[in-house]
Amino acid sequence: MCGIHGFYRFDGERVDPAQLTAMGDVTRHRGPDDEGQHIDRNGRCGIAMRRLSIIDLAGGHQPISNADDTLWVVCNGEIYNFRELRAELQDRGYRFKTGSDSEVLLHLYDEMGDDFVHRLDGMFNFALWDARRKRLLIGRDHLGVKPLYVHQSATVLGFATEAKALLQLPGMRTELNRDVLGDYLHLGYVPAPHSMFSGIRKLPPATLLAVENGEVREWRYWRLPATIDRSVSEAEWVDRIRSGMESAVHRQMVSDVPIGAFLSGGVDSSAVVAYMARHSSHPIRTYAIGFEGGEAEQLYNELPYARQVARLFGTEHREIVVKPDVVGLLPKLLWHMDEPVSDSAFITTFLVSEFARQDVKVILSGVGGDELFGGYRRYLGGHYVRKLERLPRWSRRLMSRAAELMPSDRHSKVLNTLRLARGFLASAELSPDERYRHYLQVLDHETVSALTGGRNGSSDALAAAFAAAGDEDALNRMFAVDAETQLPDDLLMLTDKMSMAVSLECRVPLLDRELVELAAAIPESLKVKNGRLKHLMKDALSDVLPPDILDRKKRGFGTPMGAWLKRELAPVLRRLLATDVVRDRGLFDPAVVSRLMADHESARIDGTDALLALMNLEIWSRLYLDGHSVDDVTAELKSHLA
Structure with missing residues (x-):
């Protein structure tokens, strides 16, 4: 596990080793144990890394070359x-x-x-220099x-595990990519291949990029299978x-250093712990x-369930109960994230990663099981729509109108139930694709257009993902869209950035490629059956986990952010999104921002994700666009609390 970086020069100039060092210095948190670099003898290409030693502690220094030094590689991640x-x-x-896996x-x-990538089972990014062909492959x-x-320009192609390393390249200017603001406000993250930085893009999952003879070629080497296998029995x-x-959990336990697991007491993390204990x-x-x-904080408290699972499998269990200094955390965490997000799970992930890093270097997580x-409530949309369609049309219209008057707040049991009901009724008449969009969106297109003055940008990541997805099975169609958008660009991105911020390697065994391909072939009618989420998975775990763990209501791995925005964080929110601040930033209509804040405060809407998206973007802008330090931004935010 490490961070990799480097660049290829198109202009004939030699790679400056000091520039590689600067790229590594800014990502030292990814690899505090070691560093290394290799520059080709012609000086055209340089690859480098920062290393967190996990396997072959003494001998795994990178870059690694073959016997005659014609091939060189740096690799971040693990090949299981x-x-x-x-x-x-x-x-x-x-x-x-x-003895290194790389x-x-x-x-x-x-x-x-x-074609070698087809043989790899792991989580990775890599850069390989082929001196014989003078070819860079990432x-x-x-x-x-x-x-x-x-980053690609007329003179250089640069790559890095974190965007901030590319900002160290000569001539790079830190500018906002305005074209992605629409997608960011709509989804709460920036979907690949874009990034929030102008001139920097994300390489999509399962993608290779080669530079040879000054030419750049990029291609996809794998996609989620789209064929459903209806010949297999439920028992099989x-x-x-x-x-x-x-098998996936066992494979991913390989390590030469101490290893642990995140445990929320939910089905996914409990399953990972159960199989770890067996092996x-x-x-x-x-x-x-x-x-x-x-009450808001207690809704996110899953410690009793985690304790139950820990006792069941005899783990060495540690807990942390926090009242986090969110104002003190946000600037630091957004610097580590590289890009703003509206998912408050990045805070929780950082805090529990920091806690676990006191003991271990490697952690296993249940990310991906839903x-x-x-496992998501949005996957029940079709199930409940079929029930709703049995009612007379006039009664459905009446219910929809009543839903518009319901208060909305996710941090009270009653109001959260009303929020979910309101969201379902508002989307019940939509097509399955648009219903999915309605469940996931942070802000609808109409509000985004009002905020940006119609400058939404031309991309629509969800539409593109649906266009590429199969249509044989509605649930697996949603799974394919998740795998192209929210999973890599939100959940996995924040998991990687927040764990590596404290030099902790986080593995996700439920996203093992073989297991993913298996799951992609399961019919919708068996994954979710009679309104039971994760029906097959829960049956598979019935001999491992007790019923009260298997069938308890799902709770996301987030924070009570909506309540905090109304309480402790209210002064900071009001200042960061004040009319003069929004006007001076020049991105959004201040009146629309003020209306969103007022509607959230009054519970007319649950604006948690939308306001966090706007607030985090402003903090990110102060760090990256205005060039202020983390300490300076933190001090400024804390002054607003005073």
Whole structure:
């Protein structure tokens, strides 16, 4: 695990090693244990890394070369099947210098060319320099667990695990990419291939990019399978899921350093812990987080369930109960994120990562289980629409009108139920694709247009993802869209950035490629059955987890941010989104912003995600566009509390 970076020069100038060093210095948190760089003898290309030592602690220094120094590689992440690949390659006569998982990339590329990526099971981004062909090849893993940013100009192509490293390149100007503001306000994150920086883009998941003879070529090497297998019985699917989950967790436990697991007490993290316990000779270390405070905070407190699972599997369990200094955290965390987001889970993920890093260097997480096996409430839309359609049309219209008058707030049990009912009724008459959009959107297109004065930008990430998705099965169609958008560009992005902010490697075994391909073939009618989310997955775990864990209501891994915006954070919110501040920034209509704040305050809408998106964008702008330090922005925000 590390951060990689480097660049290729088109103009004949030599790569300056000091520039590579500067790129590494700004991402030192990704790899505090080691650093290295290689510049080709002609000076055209340089690749470099910062290393967090996980496997082959003494011998895994990067960049790694082959025997005659004609191939060089830097790799961020883990290749879980490297031992099997290494044995195959040794049988074919390849000789290894190290015990590192990254070295298999060199010899596998030598053996198979670009097709070598099809053999990799892991989370990774890499850069490989082929001196024989004077060719740079960079790539990103199948699901996009590890991020990779690219900058291309007439003189240089740069790449880095974090965008801030590319800002160290000579001639780079830090400018806002206004074309993505519409998508950002609509979804709460910036979808690939775009980024919030002008001139910097994200390499999409499962994508390779090659530079050879001054030419750049980019292509997709894998997509989520779109064929549903209806020949398999329900009992057989249960067996396959059970075996697939256990195998994935076991594979991802490979490590030469202490390893642990996040444990919320939900189905996904509990399943990971259960299978870890089966394959460990000593107690698993588990980590959970809760919040101090009133009703809003208690809605996010899953500690009793985490304790129950910890006792069941005899883990070494640690808990942290926090009342976080959110104002003090936000500037630092948004600097680490590179791009603003509206998902408050980035705060929770950082806090529990920081806590776990006291003991371990590697953590396993349950991220991805909801997408694979149908765990989100939005996947029940079709189920409840079919029930609603049994009612007379006049009664449905009456219910929709009543829903518009319902208060909306996610931080009270009663108001949260009303919020969910309001959202469902407002979208019930829409097509499945538009209903999905309605569930996920932070702000609708009409409000985005009002905010931006009609300058929404031309991209629509959800429309593009739906156009590429299969249409054989509605639920798996949504899964395909999730895998192209929210999963890599929101959940996995924040998981990577927030864990690596404290030099912690976070693995996501439920997104193992074989398990993902298995899940993609399961019919909708079995994933979610009779209104039961994760039906097959829960049946597969029935011999592992108790019913009260399997069937308890889902709670996201976030924070009571909406309540905080009305209470502790209200002075900061009002100042950051004040009319003069919004007007001076010049991006949004101040009157529309003020109306959003007022509607959230009065519970006319649940504006949590929208206001966090706007507030985080302003903080991000002060850091990256205005050039203020994290400490200075933090001090300014704290002054507003005073």
